[in-house]
Amino acid sequence: MTRSPLLDVDELSVAFTRRRRRDVQAVDRISFSLDEGRITGLVGESGCGKSVTSLALMGLLPARGVRVGGTARFRLGGGGEADLLALPPARMRDLRGSEIAMVFQDPLSSLNPVVPIGRQVAEVLTRHRGVKGAAARDQAAELLDRVGIPDPGRRLREYPHELSGGMRQRALIAMAVACRPRLLIADEPTTALDVTIQAQILELLSGLVAEEGTALLMITHDLGVVAGLCDEINVLYSGRTVEGAERHELFAAPTHPYTAGLLGSIPRLDAPRDEPLTPVRGTVDDAIAWDDGCAFAPRCDRFADDCLGGPPPMRERGAGHRFRCLHPTEPAPGEESEGR
Amino acid sequence: MLRFITRRVLTAVPTLFGLSVLLFFWVRLLPGGPEYALLPEDASAEQRAALRRTMGLDDPILEQYGRFVLQLLQGDMGTSLQTGRPVLTEFLIKFPATAELAAMAMLFAVAIGIPLGYLAARRRGGPLDALAVGGSLLGICTPVFFLAFVLKLVFAEQLGLFPSAFRQSPGLDATRITGFFVVDGIATREWDAAADALMHLVLPGLALSSIPLAVIVRMTRASVIEVLGEDYVRTAEAKGLHRGTIRTRHVLRNAMLPVVTAIGLLSGSLLAGAVLTESVFAFGGIGEFIYAATQTRDYPVLLGFILIIATVYVLINLLVDISYSLLDPRVRVS
Structure with a gap:
């Protein structure tokens, strides 16, 4: 008997409804599945629906003006299955950051400018693992160290604008992997970075996947990025x-x-x-x-x-x-x- | 931080100096002079001219200005022509009333404005949003003295919920220390005196708060709407954080930055703009006194009071800048 995949996306559709105008079908019956330790690429030009797909799986689409169809069956850590598209918002909030996490495109705008990096990492641990205070700070430092940020003790107290672009993306990755999610979605994680840094970030991501057995959904417009990285590739066009x-x-x-x-x-x-x-x-x-x-x-x-x-x-x-x-x-x- | 504060204080000096020049000549542009207010109406032209000479008002204007600055540098702001008391003494008597009133108004504006602005932004397009936006427009448009009259008429005279005038109930025997009645009441543990002073502040405070409240509601709303669209709020959502954490740490902390600046600017206008409210509620603050000084051409009072208010304003904005730099690490000066 074969085990069911970690995430089985079946005929996922997302439409944006507009008043008195035709709906925009951003994603149209997309199916794919993700498995532990594997990297799956979702490739296409901007506007093909790849980011909308990731937001739909994360439950981060706006509540109003969006119609989502299909199923996304996710094998839960504690056993059992859940359809990510049908979970109540409070349950989804519990899963986000702990079992499913996401790395975003633009590291500067994706970090809160007025909160120290350490706190932004630690708050995930506090939320999902109940780790607080000095213990949370220590774990945050370990995480920064793990994603290759030198001198993590000092970096903890720094703010996003004091870090370089590559460091910021590493910090975002640290936040995403803080609770050892079993599914990681990376939406164009290297677009805002220069080429040498891009390679380092991709190496970091694939290393984490290999060590932890995380399933990684890699969203990109750049086939060159997925070429050396992904086990499986899905090419999207117009949804x-x-x-x-x-x-x-x-x-x-x-x-x-x-x-x-x-x-x-x-x-x-x-x-x-x-x-x-x-x-x-x-x-x-x-x-x-x-x-x-x-x-x-x-x-x-x-x-x-x-x-x-x-x-x-x-x-x-x-x-x-x-x-x-x-x-x-x-x-x-x-x-x-x-x-x- | 200390260097930052020192630099800000030093840059305030030329500002205040420039203001003193401007004010000095401005005040003299008022037609007539104190000789009309101080002498009886039937005084002769010679008597008036003699008074001007003894007051030194006929000396060359630059000489008069030089004299004023020299006095000022020695901490002497002159004496009031109306009361004969030193300007600084007069200020210290009148200022607590206005400061308490302004503080009360700002308290109302912040305590109501920020939550209301936040909720309006969160429920954008809903009935609460419409109420907040429409209400703030009304708040900006309604003349403060009219609002003061209506509040006084309804809540003091008809419903009798609040006192209609003065800073304290007549006949109440309270100990005076600072002249800030609420503060004095708390410091001396005369709780009924503090409560009484507080009750006297409610209606004038509300009336005076209308404009800053409207501005704060609007700014908070606009700022929160902008922040809600930021990527880092999406990141916070992606972390699965509780809504309360997202609201305070990620949305409000960023959305408050422009509002804090506005609060600083508004508090200056409260100090200088309390005059109408003060007169409706017979509050006896600096506003009324400045108005009277304008009528009688009480040059030392006009100059001294406005300069002190400007200094207070500069200090408030310094405090705002400091708190801003605590809120936003990007402007922090190491």
Whole structure:
């Protein structure tokens, strides 16, 4: 008997309702699952619904003007299961910070400017573990040390503006992992940092996952980030999954033209010097509604007339490799290559 | 911190000096002079001219200003032309009434304004928000003396809940130490005297608080709405913190920063703006005295009182700056 995954997201939908106007379907029936010790990437351009997905799982979407559908079954630490999308707010508040935690994008604005770093770390421990005073301070110092902040005793008393960008992100990570959550969501954790620091932060995150057996959901627009990090990757476009596979499979055989386009636009050190990068044409704003056909069609090089005949179905291609395209760049087993 | 305070005090000196120059010449722009107020109406022109000469008012104006500054540096603010008592003595008699009134008004404004502003922001668009926003508009627009009259009429004269005038019930025998009646009552443990003085402060305090209350409600509301949208509040939510912790440590501590600055600015206007309320409730503070001094061209009183009020104002704002730097580490000077 196989154990159920730590988090099983099934047909998650999020729509923002607007007065007297059509709702905005930000996330449209996305399914994926997360497991202990594994890193799963959620990749897409801004506006594809990846951040909304993370906020929905955290229960941090605004209470009004949002309609959430689907289920997200989470295996609880004490045994049993809970649907994160249906839990009462008070129960969700108990889970947040203890079993499920999140690292945000912009470390400066995500830290309270008028509260010392140590206190911001310690308050999570106080809230979920009942640790107070000097004991909480000591544990906070240990956590800062663990995420690679030198001289943690001094840093505890400092304020966010006194830390460098990389230090701030490390402090945010310390807050997130303080109670050893079993699920960690990182929403573009390296976007605001410069490149050398980016690598360090990613290394820190993957190290924590390996040591603690945490499940990590890595949200990013940068396939280069997930390339070396994720075990499994889901590519989103305009609120839907267009392709999902194990990392090696995805990079070896990108099947959806959008995935192929994203990969083609990553600069590579081993490419010939004069070879130009191939960007994906257009912007996300060019998307059409999935009901009318493939949302990516207006930007797609492999566009054909049948792309506009309703939403393309999800298809399978080998073990766990799913894609949503009628004219894939890689042939599905048993199909002839269209080879253009 | 000490260096910060020293620097702030030193920068206040040129401000106060500039103010003294401005005031000195400004006051002299008032038509007429003290000779009209001090002498009976049927005094002759010669008598008036003689009085001006003896008071030194016909000397070159720069010489008069020099004399004023020299006196001031020796701690002498001159004597009142109306009462013949030293200006400083007069000030120390009148000031406690106004200060108590202003403090009471600010207490009302802060104690009501901050919670109301916070709730309005949290329930933005709801009935409480509409009430807070509409009420604060009304508070800013209603003339203070009109509000003072209405409060006095309804709550003092018709309902008899509060006294309608003075700082203390007539005939009450209370010990005086500082001139701050509430403080004196507490210090001497004459609780009934303290309570009596407090009751006398309620209506004028409420009347005077209308404008600062309205400003504080609006500023708190706007500031809380802004802070609620900040990323660090989302971080606090993501930590699963209790709502009370998020409210005080993460929302209010940040939202209070602009409000604290406003409180400093408003308290100055309370000291100088209490005159109408004071006269409605026969409170006898500095406002009434300054008004009388303007009528009689009591130059030393006008100059001295306004300069002291300005100094107090500078001190209050220094306190505000210090508390601001305690609240916001980003402006802290090491």
